[in-house]
Amino acid sequence: MTQQIIIATGAIFGMLSVILGAFGAHALKKILSSDQLHSFEVGVKYQMYHAIALLALGFNSSHISSATYWCFTLGILLFSFSIYGLVISDAKGKKLRFLGPITPIGGLLLVIGWLQLLINAL
Incomplete structure (x- = not known):
């Protein structure tokens, strides 16, 4: 993975x-409950945390493998x-339940990305 892409x-x-x-x-x-808004904010926070991680790794690309890049990106x-899809669809009364099992898969990919960083550092 090139530095510019990362x-x-x-x-x-x-x-x-x-x-x-x-x-x-x-x-x-105006349209979300406090629980829904909290869930939406969790998505935003995790996205930003990993965006910052990608930027840091991109500027020091010797510490990132393409597998780490893809785990973070797909995660x-x-x-x-x-x-985002679950919260917005739920607020509109048509919850896209098929997205429910996708969330933990994304979380697992994020964890694997961090594990790969640890392995690369050792």
């Missing part, structure tokens, strides 16, 4: 995290974006 991916996820966070805080605040997509 940094660009981190920057895109970071930018989307800010946009989605603002969307949740302003537009969705963000599956974890955070499934939460």
Whole structure:
């Protein structure tokens, strides 16, 4: 994975995290319950944490394998974006239940990405 791709991916996820966070805080605040808003915010936070990790690793690309990159990238997509879909669809009364099992798969990919970093550091 090239340094530019890693940094660009981190920057895109970071930018989307800010946009989605603002969307949740302003537009969705009126239609979501406090539990739904909390879940949405968890998705935004995890997305931003991993965007920052990708940026840091991109600027020091000797510590990131392509497997780590893909675990973080797919983990963000599956974890955070499934939460967004679940929360918004639930608020509209048509919960997309098929997304429920996708969230923990995304979380597992994020954990595996961190484990790979640990292994690479040792």
